Amino acid sequence: MVAEDDVVRSLGIGPGQSVAAVGGGGKTSLLTAIARKFHAQSGKPAILTTTTKIFAPLPEEGLGLALGDIDTLSKNLRPYMNACGVSWLARSREGKVPVPGRESERRMKLSGFAPPEIERLKLSDALTLIEADGARRLPIKAPGPDEPVLPKHIDALLGVVGLDALGAPLRESHVFRPEALARICGLGAGEEITAQAVGRLCAHPDGLFHKAEAGARKWIIVNKADLETSLEKLEKTAYTIWELAGKPHGPADGIFFTSCKNNQCEVILRIMPDA
Numbered sequence: 001m002v003a004e005d006d007v008v009r010s011l012g013i014g015p016g017q018s019v020a021a022v023g024g025g026g027k028t029s030l031l032t033a034i035a036r037k038f039h040a041q042s043g044k045p046a047i048l049t050t051t052t053k054i055f056a057p058l059p060e061e062g063l064g065l066a067l068g069d070i071d072t073l074s075k076n077l078r079p080y081m082n083a084c085g086v087s088w089l090a091r092s093r094e095g096k097v098p099v100p101g102r103e104s105e106r107r108m109k110l111s112g113f114a115p116p117e118i119e120r121l122k123l124s125d126a127l128t129l130i131e132a133d134g135a136r137r138l139p140i141k142a143p144g145p146d147e148p149v150l151p152k153h154i155d156a157l158l159g160v161v162g163l164d165a166l167g168a169p170l171r172e173s174h175v176f177r178p179e180a181l182a183r184i185c186g187l188g189a190g191e192e193i194t195a196q197a198v199g200r201l202c203a204h205p206d207g208l209f210h211k212a213e214a215g216a217r218k219w220i221i222v223n224k225a226d227l228e229t230s231l232e233k234l235e236k237t238a239y240t241i242w243e244l245a246g247k248p249h250g251p252a253d254g255i256f257f258t259s260c261k262n263n264q265c266e267v268i269l270r271i272m273p274d275a
Contacts, residue, residue: 012156018155020148022158024176051114061263118151138175140175140201154216156219157216157218159252163224163257167194184204202244225257
Protein backbone atom coordinates (compact mmCIF):
# COMPACT_ATOMS: atom_id res chain seq x y z
CA MET A 1 0.00 0.00 0.00
CA VAL A 2 1.27 3.45 -0.90
CA ALA A 3 -0.04 6.83 0.15
CA GLU A 4 0.31 9.34 -2.66
CA ASP A 5 -1.47 12.54 -3.55
CA ASP A 6 -0.70 12.92 -7.28
CA VAL A 7 -3.61 11.35 -9.15
CA VAL A 8 -2.08 11.62 -12.63
CA ARG A 9 1.21 9.93 -11.69
CA SER A 10 -0.59 7.40 -9.51
CA LEU A 11 -2.77 6.31 -12.43
CA GLY A 12 0.18 6.27 -14.83
CA ILE A 13 -1.63 8.22 -17.55
CA GLY A 14 -0.10 10.61 -20.04
CA PRO A 15 -0.24 12.38 -23.41
CA GLY A 16 -1.96 10.56 -26.24
CA GLN A 17 -3.91 8.29 -23.90
CA SER A 18 -7.64 8.02 -23.28
CA VAL A 19 -9.30 7.36 -19.91
CA ALA A 20 -12.97 6.54 -19.32
CA ALA A 21 -14.91 6.66 -16.05
CA VAL A 22 -17.89 4.43 -15.24
CA GLY A 23 -19.94 3.55 -12.18
CA GLY A 24 -21.27 5.70 -9.36
CA GLY A 25 -21.49 9.44 -8.84
CA GLY A 26 -18.50 11.74 -8.72
CA LYS A 27 -17.15 10.88 -12.18
CA THR A 28 -17.40 14.43 -13.53
CA SER A 29 -15.50 15.92 -10.58
CA LEU A 30 -12.89 13.16 -10.76
CA LEU A 31 -12.24 13.56 -14.49
CA THR A 32 -12.18 17.34 -14.24
CA ALA A 33 -9.61 17.21 -11.44
CA ILE A 34 -7.46 14.77 -13.44
CA ALA A 35 -7.67 17.07 -16.48
CA ARG A 36 -6.58 20.11 -14.48
CA LYS A 37 -3.70 18.25 -12.87
CA PHE A 38 -2.47 16.82 -16.17
CA HIS A 39 -2.55 20.22 -17.88
CA ALA A 40 -0.82 21.94 -14.95
CA GLN A 41 1.96 19.33 -14.89
CA SER A 42 2.57 18.93 -18.60
CA GLY A 43 1.26 22.06 -20.27
CA LYS A 44 -0.50 19.72 -22.71
CA PRO A 45 -4.22 19.84 -23.57
CA ALA A 46 -6.80 17.85 -21.60
CA ILE A 47 -9.98 17.00 -23.50
CA LEU A 48 -13.13 16.18 -21.50
CA THR A 49 -16.09 14.59 -23.26
CA THR A 50 -18.88 12.07 -22.80
CA THR A 51 -20.78 9.25 -24.50
CA THR A 52 -23.84 9.96 -22.35
CA LYS A 53 -25.29 13.17 -20.89
CA ILE A 54 -23.66 15.44 -18.34
CA PHE A 55 -24.39 18.68 -16.55
CA ALA A 56 -22.71 21.64 -18.22
CA PRO A 57 -19.71 23.04 -16.31
CA LEU A 58 -20.46 26.12 -14.24
CA PRO A 59 -18.83 29.41 -15.28
CA GLU A 60 -16.94 29.64 -11.98
CA GLU A 61 -15.19 26.35 -12.75
CA GLY A 62 -13.13 28.16 -15.38
CA LEU A 63 -13.30 25.36 -17.94
CA GLY A 64 -13.72 25.67 -21.68
CA LEU A 65 -16.87 24.37 -23.35
CA ALA A 66 -17.22 23.72 -27.08
CA LEU A 67 -20.47 22.47 -28.61
CA GLY A 68 -21.02 21.23 -32.13
CA ASP A 69 -21.16 18.33 -34.53
CA ILE A 70 -18.20 15.99 -34.71
CA ASP A 71 -16.99 17.26 -38.10
CA THR A 72 -16.77 20.87 -36.93
CA LEU A 73 -15.19 20.09 -33.57
CA SER A 74 -12.60 17.65 -34.92
CA LYS A 75 -11.60 20.06 -37.70
CA ASN A 76 -10.89 22.85 -35.21
CA LEU A 77 -9.70 20.69 -32.31
CA ARG A 78 -5.97 21.47 -32.42
CA PRO A 79 -6.11 25.28 -32.44
CA TYR A 80 -8.99 25.32 -29.96
CA MET A 81 -7.31 23.06 -27.42
CA ASN A 82 -3.95 24.82 -27.80
CA ALA A 83 -5.70 28.05 -26.86
CA CYS A 84 -7.99 26.63 -24.17
CA GLY A 85 -5.90 23.96 -22.42
CA VAL A 86 -8.74 22.18 -20.61
CA SER A 87 -12.21 21.96 -22.12
CA TRP A 88 -15.41 19.94 -22.28
CA LEU A 89 -16.57 18.96 -25.76
CA ALA A 90 -20.22 18.00 -26.31
CA ARG A 91 -22.75 17.83 -29.10
CA SER A 92 -25.52 20.14 -27.91
CA ARG A 93 -27.53 21.57 -25.05
CA GLU A 94 -30.48 19.42 -23.99
CA GLY A 95 -32.23 21.90 -21.69
CA LYS A 96 -32.26 22.54 -17.96
CA VAL A 97 -33.23 19.75 -15.58
CA PRO A 98 -33.31 19.41 -11.77
CA VAL A 99 -30.05 18.43 -10.10
CA PRO A 100 -30.44 15.08 -8.28
CA GLY A 101 -30.36 15.62 -4.55
CA ARG A 102 -30.97 19.35 -5.00
CA GLU A 103 -34.37 19.47 -6.68
CA SER A 104 -34.68 23.26 -6.36
CA GLU A 105 -31.56 23.70 -8.50
CA ARG A 106 -31.71 23.34 -12.27
CA ARG A 107 -28.71 23.05 -14.58
CA MET A 108 -28.17 22.64 -18.30
CA LYS A 109 -27.65 19.11 -19.59
CA LEU A 110 -25.31 18.40 -22.51
CA SER A 111 -25.47 15.45 -24.90
CA GLY A 112 -22.32 13.62 -25.89
CA PHE A 113 -21.01 11.58 -28.80
CA ALA A 114 -21.26 8.02 -30.05
CA PRO A 115 -18.16 5.89 -29.27
CA PRO A 116 -16.79 5.94 -32.86
CA GLU A 117 -16.98 9.75 -32.84
CA ILE A 118 -14.81 9.94 -29.73
CA GLU A 119 -11.89 8.63 -31.79
CA ARG A 120 -11.98 11.91 -33.70
CA LEU A 121 -11.65 13.93 -30.50
CA LYS A 122 -8.10 12.86 -29.75
CA LEU A 123 -4.74 14.57 -30.16
CA SER A 124 -1.35 12.89 -29.99
CA ASP A 125 -0.18 15.08 -27.10
CA ALA A 126 -3.51 15.44 -25.29
CA LEU A 127 -5.12 13.39 -22.55
CA THR A 128 -8.70 12.45 -23.47
CA LEU A 129 -11.08 11.85 -20.56
CA ILE A 130 -14.50 10.33 -21.19
CA GLU A 131 -17.51 10.07 -18.92
CA ALA A 132 -19.16 6.87 -20.17
CA ASP A 133 -21.89 6.22 -17.63
CA GLY A 134 -24.64 7.98 -15.70
CA ALA A 135 -25.71 7.32 -12.11
CA ARG A 136 -27.96 10.25 -11.10
CA ARG A 137 -25.22 11.21 -8.60
CA LEU A 138 -25.87 8.10 -6.52
CA PRO A 139 -22.72 6.60 -4.98
CA ILE A 140 -22.97 3.08 -6.41
CA LYS A 141 -24.38 1.58 -9.58
CA ALA A 142 -24.87 -1.74 -11.29
CA PRO A 143 -24.64 -1.32 -15.07
CA GLY A 144 -27.50 -2.14 -17.40
CA PRO A 145 -27.00 -4.56 -20.31
CA ASP A 146 -26.20 -1.70 -22.70
CA GLU A 147 -23.95 0.16 -20.26
CA PRO A 148 -21.46 1.66 -20.06
CA VAL A 149 -21.13 3.27 -23.50
CA LEU A 150 -17.41 2.77 -24.02
CA PRO A 151 -15.28 3.79 -27.00
CA LYS A 152 -12.73 1.28 -28.25
CA HIS A 153 -9.01 1.46 -27.47
CA ILE A 154 -9.35 2.95 -23.98
CA ASP A 155 -6.02 2.94 -22.15
CA ALA A 156 -7.50 3.04 -18.65
CA LEU A 157 -10.95 2.47 -17.19
CA LEU A 158 -11.88 3.99 -13.84
CA GLY A 159 -14.65 2.14 -11.99
CA VAL A 160 -16.05 4.62 -9.46
CA VAL A 161 -17.81 3.90 -6.16
CA GLY A 162 -18.54 6.47 -3.47
CA LEU A 163 -17.36 5.61 0.04
CA ASP A 164 -20.77 6.81 1.26
CA ALA A 165 -22.27 3.71 -0.38
CA LEU A 166 -20.70 1.54 2.32
CA GLY A 167 -23.08 1.03 5.21
CA ALA A 168 -26.03 2.37 3.22
CA PRO A 169 -29.10 0.18 2.63
CA LEU A 170 -29.64 -1.36 -0.79
CA ARG A 171 -32.45 0.95 -1.86
CA GLU A 172 -33.18 3.29 -4.76
CA SER A 173 -32.28 6.27 -2.57
CA HIS A 174 -28.65 5.09 -2.50
CA VAL A 175 -28.24 2.74 -5.47
CA PHE A 176 -28.73 3.12 -9.21
CA ARG A 177 -30.37 -0.15 -10.39
CA PRO A 178 -30.70 -1.77 -6.95
CA GLU A 179 -32.23 -4.98 -8.34
CA ALA A 180 -29.19 -5.60 -10.54
CA LEU A 181 -26.81 -4.78 -7.68
CA ALA A 182 -28.67 -7.21 -5.42
CA ARG A 183 -28.22 -9.99 -7.99
CA ILE A 184 -24.54 -9.25 -8.62
CA CYS A 185 -23.60 -8.83 -4.96
CA GLY A 186 -25.88 -11.43 -3.42
CA LEU A 187 -27.72 -8.95 -1.22
CA GLY A 188 -31.39 -8.60 -0.36
CA ALA A 189 -33.43 -5.42 -0.64
CA GLY A 190 -32.60 -3.07 2.21
CA GLU A 191 -29.49 -4.97 3.29
CA GLU A 192 -26.34 -3.05 4.13
CA ILE A 193 -23.85 -2.49 1.33
CA THR A 194 -20.51 -3.80 2.57
CA ALA A 195 -16.93 -3.72 1.31
CA GLN A 196 -17.44 -7.35 0.24
CA ALA A 197 -20.40 -6.24 -1.89
CA VAL A 198 -18.26 -3.58 -3.56
CA GLY A 199 -15.58 -6.17 -4.23
CA ARG A 200 -18.13 -8.49 -5.83
CA LEU A 201 -19.47 -5.64 -7.96
CA CYS A 202 -15.95 -4.95 -9.23
CA ALA A 203 -15.17 -8.62 -9.87
CA HIS A 204 -18.43 -9.89 -11.37
CA PRO A 205 -18.62 -10.46 -15.15
CA ASP A 206 -21.75 -8.26 -15.21
CA GLY A 207 -20.26 -5.72 -12.81
CA LEU A 208 -18.30 -2.53 -12.96
CA PHE A 209 -15.78 -3.64 -15.60
CA HIS A 210 -18.01 -5.93 -17.65
CA LYS A 211 -17.45 -4.09 -20.97
CA ALA A 212 -13.77 -3.33 -20.51
CA GLU A 213 -11.36 -4.37 -23.25
CA ALA A 214 -8.72 -6.84 -22.18
CA GLY A 215 -5.86 -4.42 -22.84
CA ALA A 216 -7.25 -1.55 -20.77
CA ARG A 217 -5.88 -0.99 -17.28
CA LYS A 218 -8.72 -1.20 -14.77
CA TRP A 219 -8.61 0.95 -11.67
CA ILE A 220 -11.15 0.85 -8.83
CA ILE A 221 -11.74 4.39 -7.56
CA VAL A 222 -13.35 4.71 -4.13
CA ASN A 223 -14.18 8.40 -4.02
CA LYS A 224 -15.12 10.62 -1.06
CA ALA A 225 -12.50 8.83 1.05
CA ASP A 226 -12.26 11.95 3.23
CA LEU A 227 -15.58 10.87 4.79
CA GLU A 228 -13.57 8.32 6.83
CA THR A 229 -11.02 9.84 9.22
CA SER A 230 -9.47 6.51 10.24
CA LEU A 231 -6.75 5.37 7.84
CA GLU A 232 -6.87 1.95 9.51
CA LYS A 233 -10.54 1.55 8.52
CA LEU A 234 -9.78 2.68 4.97
CA GLU A 235 -6.99 0.13 4.73
CA LYS A 236 -9.28 -2.64 5.95
CA THR A 237 -11.91 -1.66 3.37
CA ALA A 238 -9.28 -1.47 0.63
CA TYR A 239 -7.91 -4.93 1.29
CA THR A 240 -11.38 -6.45 1.55
CA ILE A 241 -12.25 -5.11 -1.92
CA TRP A 242 -8.83 -6.04 -3.28
CA GLU A 243 -9.03 -9.64 -2.11
CA LEU A 244 -12.16 -10.10 -4.24
CA ALA A 245 -11.46 -7.90 -7.27
CA GLY A 246 -7.70 -7.38 -7.53
CA LYS A 247 -5.37 -9.26 -9.84
CA PRO A 248 -4.57 -12.08 -10.37
CA HIS A 249 -7.95 -13.41 -9.18
CA GLY A 250 -9.98 -10.34 -10.28
CA PRO A 251 -9.93 -7.79 -13.11
CA ALA A 252 -8.57 -4.76 -11.24
CA ASP A 253 -4.99 -3.54 -11.66
CA GLY A 254 -5.23 -1.33 -8.59
CA ILE A 255 -7.53 0.40 -6.13
CA PHE A 256 -7.37 4.09 -5.23
CA PHE A 257 -9.11 5.93 -2.41
CA THR A 258 -9.56 9.54 -3.47
CA SER A 259 -10.97 12.84 -2.29
CA CYS A 260 -12.09 15.34 -4.93
CA LYS A 261 -12.63 18.84 -3.58
CA ASN A 262 -12.17 22.37 -4.91
CA ASN A 263 -11.20 21.14 -8.39
CA GLN A 264 -8.42 18.97 -6.93
CA CYS A 265 -8.15 15.22 -6.45
CA GLU A 266 -6.02 13.75 -3.67
CA VAL A 267 -5.09 10.08 -3.62
CA ILE A 268 -5.31 9.12 0.05
CA LEU A 269 -4.08 5.56 -0.43
CA ARG A 270 -3.68 2.99 -3.15
CA ILE A 271 -3.10 -0.75 -3.55
CA MET A 272 -1.33 -2.19 -6.58
CA PRO A 273 0.46 -5.51 -7.11
CA ASP A 274 3.86 -3.81 -7.25
CA ALA A 275 3.18 -1.30 -4.48
